[in-house]
Amino acid sequence: xxxxxxxxxxxxxxxxxxxxxxxxxxxxxxxxxxxxxxxxxxxxxxxxxxxxxxxxxxxxxxxxxxxxxxxxxxxxxxxxxxxxxxxxxxxxxxxxxxxxxxxxxxxxxxxxxxxx
Numbered sequence: 066x067x068x069x070x071x072x073x074x075x076x077x078x079x080x081x082x083x084x085x086x087x088x089x090x091x092x093x094x095x096x097x098x099x100x101x102x103x104x105x106x107x108x109x110x111x112x113x114x115x116x117x118x119x120x121x122x123x124x125x126x127x128x129x130x131x132x133x134x135x136x137x138x139x140x141x142x143x144x145x146x147x148x149x150x151x152x153x154x155x156x157x158x159x160x161x162x163x164x165x166x167x168x169x170x171x172x173x174x175x176x177x178x179x180x181x
């Protein structure tokens with residue numbers, strides 16, 4: 066499951082960077098996310114997740130939504146900032162979607178690596 070979280074975090078980070086650098090055209094980086102089934106196939110090897118993994122997934126989602134809300138507030142606060150000729154407030158919807166992927170990947174990796 067750590068591979069899946071790593072891939073999700075990488076795609077989120079790459080999509081955020083692409084959107085900040087190239088604006089609307091940078092969202093084409095999101096097409097990499099189409100490879101998630103391939104990564105998930107190799108990562109899980111068609112086994113059912115146990116109770117710990119299910120609890121980890123639910124905890125990851127709960128923490129992710131809190132961080133996404135904080136990210137939305139940060140985007141709203143800095144909506145007038147211009148990065149590479151693109152206004153941050155004009156890209157709020159793409160940045161919100163990509164921050165979900167990024168935060169889920171980061172939180173998932175942290176919680177997966179935590180010793181229980």
